[in-house]
Amino acid sequence: MTNTHTNYIVVVKRDCPTCVLVEPVLAQLQSGGCKLQVWSQDDPTFPETVTDVGDDSNLEQSWAMKIETVPTVIRMEQGAETERTVGWDRSEWQRLFEQDQLAAELPDFRPGCGSKSVEPGMPEKLALRFGDINLQSREIVVGEMEDPMESCFERGWSDGLPVVPPTQLRVVRMLAGTNRDPAEVLGHVPPDLQPCTVEKVAINAVMAGCKPEYLPVVIAAVEACLIDEFCMHGLLATTWFSGPMVIVNGPIARAIGMNSGGNALGQGNRANATIGRALQLVIRNVGGGKPGGVDRATLGNPGKYTFCFAENEENSCWESLAVQRGFSPEQSTVTLFAADGVQGIADQKSRDPESLCHSLAASLLAVGHQKFAMHSDAFVILVPEHQRIFAEAGWSKQKVIDTLMEFTTRPGSELVPGVGGIAEGMPEFVKDMELPKFKPGGLNIVHAGGTAGLFSAIVPGWLASGDMGSSPVSKEIVI
């Protein structure tokens, strides 16, 4: 017989056949003098033959005891748990209750059922109700007569499209996507230079429509945009078109289902759409950066709603952008670029790399202004059918970039004001110089797009590039 300091807690539910199976065993133990506290998750009248059954229909006890399976038997010594067993395993029960002959008539083994406290969505609800979750953000009470969606618009939280209302439960679920402390400050977001916690990122990720597994990507994107070289404040404030473009590399892109294929720069993929949007909402809401306020864009571009895609690494003949920037293929990263919109390049006739480079170069000259040199950086989003031409000729990515740099280098005399009847141009002092279109490192190539179509894209960048303004930045994604 167990000693007087030993007692037992058993958690059951009527809906579980194994719990029903063990009812007579519990009754027998209790009538035999065993100190037994039974908690019932779904029906406090069950088990009928056991006395003083506790009502745990709010699942507070189950949550506190981290019950995952019913029945669970917990052996307590002097108020502390020493052992537990789940389901019905006769020899385990016999050992735990120190009764060799216990329930000889029952089968040896029956698995238990899932605890109601771990049903999908329930752990976060219980954590919010009973746990020590301590979210710091101010609570905004929305009136009974208010439409929650409209309320978000009226409070100025939206980029113009509907946002998902950031309820506490949604934010707690979002935070489950990262191991990082919600209170961790990632940095200070311009233009108001306000501290941005992981929690604030999670709230904005909820509003953008992210799934919790996207949150680490959003956090990395926020961290990246706060790197000094990216110049987020200036990028926001400029009258130019640009906004942050997010390129995702590494295993997480596939794991969360990002699109690097057909329509990669377009609509329709939740991860692509919402990660880029979440970054913009953080800048709007935490940083206070809004059009008409510090955002002084003359026209802006549609990518300022969201501009995010993954590089197609699986079918690429080259190292990825992230590897080129010093990461390993196993690392997941974001790279941010101060990007304008998308300028298409059609070349359906080139079959050799030189012709294709001339073709790409001719279009690249239009970036910013045809007569500008070393102003904007640019990304070429090279599609599979164009990359194949380089692959078949054995060209490396660097060789393509070097060739494009060469083919876009022009005499300064063609670029000075007045040439071509155009007043715009480079300063007079460049007229005897040879000017590359892009600064060293200012031209990048990533591989993405559908398998059909000889249509690559140029994503031109902010006129103020490099030390003058913004340089591309990368950040590893940490779960």
Place this chain on the structure above:
Amino acid sequence: MTEVFLDPTAELSAASKAILPRLASLEGKTIGLLDINKPRGDVLLDRLEQLFAAEGVSVRRYAKPTMTRVAPLETKQQIAMECDAVVEALAD
């Protein structure tokens, strides 16, 4: 049932919804006077029109077809396009 949201902003402004900024001065502004169609609203608005006119402020008059319903969208849009501020006479 009320809902509770978590504030996505840096919490620099009040938790309640902000009202539109007030006019710093009436100079050069156009003021709308909206009669909601309740008795004696016109008395108040006629007097306001006199006072605004004395200040050299231009005034435009509007009326809701019935006090029992919210103003028609066209009326709201017209006031927003034509006026810098509006005074609504609740009357009675």
